[in-house]
Each structure stands twice: as structure tokens, then as C-alpha cells.
Amino acid sequence: MTEFSRRRMFGIAGTGVAIVGAGAAGAGIDRAMSGQSAHAATDIVPFHGANQAGIVTPAQEHLHFASLNVTTTDRAKLVSLLKEWTDAARRMTGGHEVGTTGAVSGSLAAPPDDTGEALELPASSLTLTVGFGPSLFDDRFGLAGKRPAALAELPSFPKDNLDPARSGGDLCIQACANDPQVAVHAVRNLVRLGFGTTEVRWSQLGFGRSSSTSVSQTTPRNLFGFKDGTNNLKAEDPAALNDQVWVAPEDDQAWLAGGSYLVARRIRMHIETWDRTSLDEQQKVIGRTKGSGAPLGQSAEFDQVDLHVHGEGGELAIADDAHIRLASAESLNGAKILRRGYNFVDGSDGLGHLEAGLFFICFNRDPRKQYIPMQRALSAHDAMMEYVEHTGSALFAVPPGVSETGYWGDSLFG
Numbered sequence: 516m517t518e519f520s521r522r523r524m525f526g527i528a529g530t531g532v533a534i535v536g537a538g539a540a541g542a543g544i545d546r547a548m549s550g551q552s553a554h555a556a557t558d559i560v561p562f563h564g565a566n567q568a569g570i571v572t573p574a575q576e577h578l579h580f581a582s583l584n585v586t587t588t589d590r591a592k593l594v595s596l597l598k599e600w601t602d603a604a605r606r607m608t609g610g611h612e613v614g615t616t617g618a619v620s621g622s623l624a625a626p627p628d629d630t631g632e633a634l635e636l637p638a639s640s641l642t643l644t645v646g647f648g649p650s651l652f653d654d655r656f657g658l659a660g661k662r663p664a665a666l667a668e669l670p671s672f673p674k675d676n677l678d679p680a681r682s683g684g685d686l687c688i689q690a691c692a693n694d695p696q697v698a699v700h701a702v703r704n705l706v707r708l709g710f711g712t713t714e715v716r717w718s719q720l721g722f723g724r725s726s727s728t729s730v731s732q733t734t735p736r737n738l739f740g741f742k743d744g745t746n747n748l749k750a751e752d753p754a755a756l757n758d759q760v761w762v763a764p765e766d767d768q769a770w771l772a773g774g775s776y777l778v779a780r781r782i783r784m785h786i787e788t789w790d791r792t793s794l795d796e797q798q799k800v801i802g803r804t805k806g807s808g809a810p811l812g813q814s815a816e817f818d819q820v821d822l823h824v825h826g827e828g829g830e831l832a833i834a835d836d837a838h839i840r841l842a843s844a845e846s847l848n849g850a851k852i853l854r855r856g857y858n859f860v861d862g863s864d865g866l867g868h869l870e871a872g873l874f875f876i877c878f879n880r881d882p883r884k885q886y887i888p889m890q891r892a893l894s895a896h897d898a899m900m901e902y903v904e905h906t907g908s909a910l911f912a913v914p915p916g917v918s919e920t921g922y923w924g925d926s927l928f929g
């Protein structure tokens with residue numbers, strides 16, 4: 516057995532490079548050793564910590580998001596599932612198979628502990644983030660007195676066209692990874708463990724991150740072809756994260772301290788209409804140039820946005836209805852959000868159009884003060900609304916991070 520395969524089998528993180536795959540030694544290691552895996556050096560994201568991973572973690576390339584209904588009314592069964600999920604998440608984010616015997620080492624007479632499609636794949640920076648929806652705090656589990664006031668169904672916004680089958684949910688699982696199969700494997704195995712306790716309500720695959728959450732990342736482009744995530748909150752700004760993302764003990768319910776609120780919006784982008792729009796109009800809609808991503812009136816991507824600068828004709832460089840003006844902290848009493856969305860293309864609509872868009876995810880400390888006023892301004896005035904349609908919506912409270920002996924939600928249920 517080589518040193519690499521020994522480390523991988525026993526999950527030993529090496530000198531800063533933790534190369535661990537789910538299962539027997541194989542292709543994952545070979546790829547990583549030969550430099551073919553672009554993500555090997557940061558392959559494992561620590562699962563334990565004060566805050567859950569998958570929020571300020573540098574956004575990975577792929578997403579599988581699932582919203583679930585709890586089908587039992589037995590609180591003990593729900594708690595037991597959260598414990599099982601935590602153990603499975605510890606293993607999968609560490610690059611290991613689910614269960615003690617995994618995909619191929621168990622009894623021939625029983626279904627395997629792990630479904631197997633991530634065998635030989637490295638951990639791929641998998642993060643698993645869990646959230647609790649407002650409906651979990653009804654009368655089923657004795658949690659009504661523990662619902663934070665901010666955890667209420669989102670209001671309807673002008674021009675919303677929400678599909679109830681793509682909205683809401685008691686629980687959510689956000690799986691992000693640099694390999695789509697690793698993200699899908701993780702959600703599939705958690706859903707499988709939940710059989711008899713939870714069922715999938717809706718789910719969404721996302722490819723291509725549409726934001727950056729760390730200064731170490733380049734800014735990706737969304738399906739409108741614009742750099743997206745330039746003026747996002749970043750992991751390297753802890754003061755802003757404390758102010759805008761992490762719930763503080765004094766905010767409301769103590770169990771949520773160190774957590775956050777996740778807003779998910781499935782936003783269809785009418786790309787065929789957009790693609791027939793002039794470059795000048797596209798740039799005016801966003802408020803930035805398409806090439807460099809510079810704010811209109813400035814010259815480079817990370818130049819400060821100036822909402823008051825005027826163009827040569829005397830008009831505002833960034834129009835009154837430009838997306839970045841309406842979503843700016845300056846227009847919203849200082850409110851900011853941490854965006855962490857993904858592109859999606861879910862086939863076509865049968866009418867000759869791609870069913871494409873942005874699965875928008877953001878984290879914020881209080882949606883009543885941040886996401887909701889921002890969305891109200893955008894839904895009412897944003898020039899981009901002519902090209903987009905909100906088709907799904909959900910809000911979840913994301914509990915704080917898990918200790919080495921704890922489980923997801925222990926501050927709420929414990």
C-alpha cells in the first residue's frame with residue numbers, strides 16, 4: 516500500500532493537502548497526484564466550526580439544493596435523523612463513504628450503506644449546509660416558541676410568478692462541491708437516510724457559481740454574460756460578516772446565534788429576449804460594463820461604484836432603474852447580503868426557449884432588514900425585471916456550526 520493510498524483509506528490529512536476519496540484507492544488520487552485535479556490542494560473543507568461551512572466557504576462550482584418535508588410528527592425521530600445526517604455529512608465532507616461498510620464492503624444480502632457513485636472521487640471541497648423552514652416551527656415538534664420572528668414566509672413581491680411545487684419546505688440541504696457527482700451523491704445519501712422521516716419537496720441542480728465569496732476567487736459570469744459577484748460580501752471581511760450575515764445572540768432566539776438566514780429564489784432568465792437586446796441597453800440594465808465589469812462611469816472591475824457621477828450628456832452614468840443602484844447598500848440604509856447563487860438550465864420549455872436562469876441564494880442576518888427591502892426595490896423598479904421571472908422561493912434559518920460531538924440543530928433541539 517502506498518503512503519497516498521494509506522492516507523486516503525484512513526482519512527489522514529497530509530501536509531496541508533488532504534486528498535481523501537470515498538472508497539478504495541484509485542483515480543481520484545492518481546488525478547490529484549498528477550496535477551489533473553484542479554482542486555486537490557483544497558480538497559477537504561472542515562465540517563466543524565462556529566458557523567456552518569458552505570456560507571463563507573469560497574463558492575464551489577456545483578450545487579445540489581434540496582428542500583424537504585418532514586413526514587413524521589415524532590420529534591425523537593426527527594432528532595435521530597439530524598444526528599444520522601450529521602455523522603454522514605462528517606464522513607462525506609471528509610471524502611469517505613456513508614456508514615461503516617460503505618458501498619461494497621457490507622453484506623451481500625443487504626442494500627449497501629453508501630450508494631457508490633462517489634467511489635474513487637476526491638472530496639471535491641464538498642460542503643453540506645442545513646436549514647430550517649418556518650413550517651418546522653408549527654405545532655408538530657413543540658418548536659413554536661422557538662421560531663425567530665424573522666423566520667416567516669417571505670411576502671409576495673410584484674411580478675412574482677411562484678410555483679408552490681418549487682417553494683417552501685421544512686428543511687433544506689445545500690450541497691456544494693467542485694464535482695457535480697459529489698454534490699448529488701451527498702444529497703441522495705442524506706435523502707435516503709431520511710426515508711420514513713422526510714421526503715424531497717423540490718430540488719435544484721446548479722452549475723457554474725454565479726458569485727465569488729472570497730477575494731481569492733475570480734468573478735464568474737452569469738447567463739446574461741456579466742461578471743456576477745464583484746461587489747459581494749467576502750470571507751475576508753469578518754466585521755461585515757458579523758454585521759450582515761451572522762445572527763448575534765442578542766438578535767432574537769439564542770439557538771440561532773452564529774447562524775444565518777438563507778433565501779433561495781429560482782429566477783428564470785429570459786435569455787432569448789436578453790440576447791436580442793443591445794449591448795448598451797444590457798449595460799444600462801446592470802449598471803456595469805459587460806467586458807471588464809467596471810461600474811458605469813469608472814474603468815476597472817473593482818473601482819468604487821459612484822451613484823452620483825454623470826455621463827457626457829449630463830444623465831446619471833448608473834440609471835435610476837439600474838440593478839446595482841437599486842441593490843446597493845447606499846440605496847438601502849446600509850443593507851448588504853452575501854450572494855451564493857448558481858446558474859441552471861433545466862432543459863427547455865416546449866415553446867422554443869431554454870428553461871435557464873439563476874438559482875439565487877443569499878445569506879443575511881435579518882431578511883426583514885436586508886433581503887426583503889432589497890427584493891421589494893428590485894421587483895418594483897429594476898430594469899432587469901423585464902428579462903427575469905421569479906418561479907420559486909424559500910426562506911430557511913441556518914443553525915450555527917457543529918462541534919466535533921454535536922449535531923445539526925443541537926442548539927434548537929438539545
Ligand SMILES: C=CC1=C(C)c2cc3[nH]c(cc4nc(cc5[nH]c(cc1n2)c(C)c5CCC(=O)O)C(CCC(=O)O)=C4C)c(C)c3C=C
Pocket residue numbers: 737739741742743744745746747780782783784801803820838839840842843844852872873875886889890893903
Ligand atoms: C434581492 C437581491 C438580488 C437578486 C434577486 C439579484 C438577482 C440578479 N442579479 C443578477 C446580476 C447581477 N447582480 C449584480 C449585483 C448585485 N445584485 C444584488 C442583489 C440581487 N441580485 C446585489 C446586492 C448586488 C451588488 C450591488 C452593489 O452594491 O454593487 C451584478 C453586478 C456585479 C456584482 O457586483 O455582483 C450583476 C451582473 C442577475 C442576472 C439576477 C437575476 C437573475
Ligand SMILES: [Fe+2]
Pocket residue numbers: 838842
Ligand atoms: Fe444581482
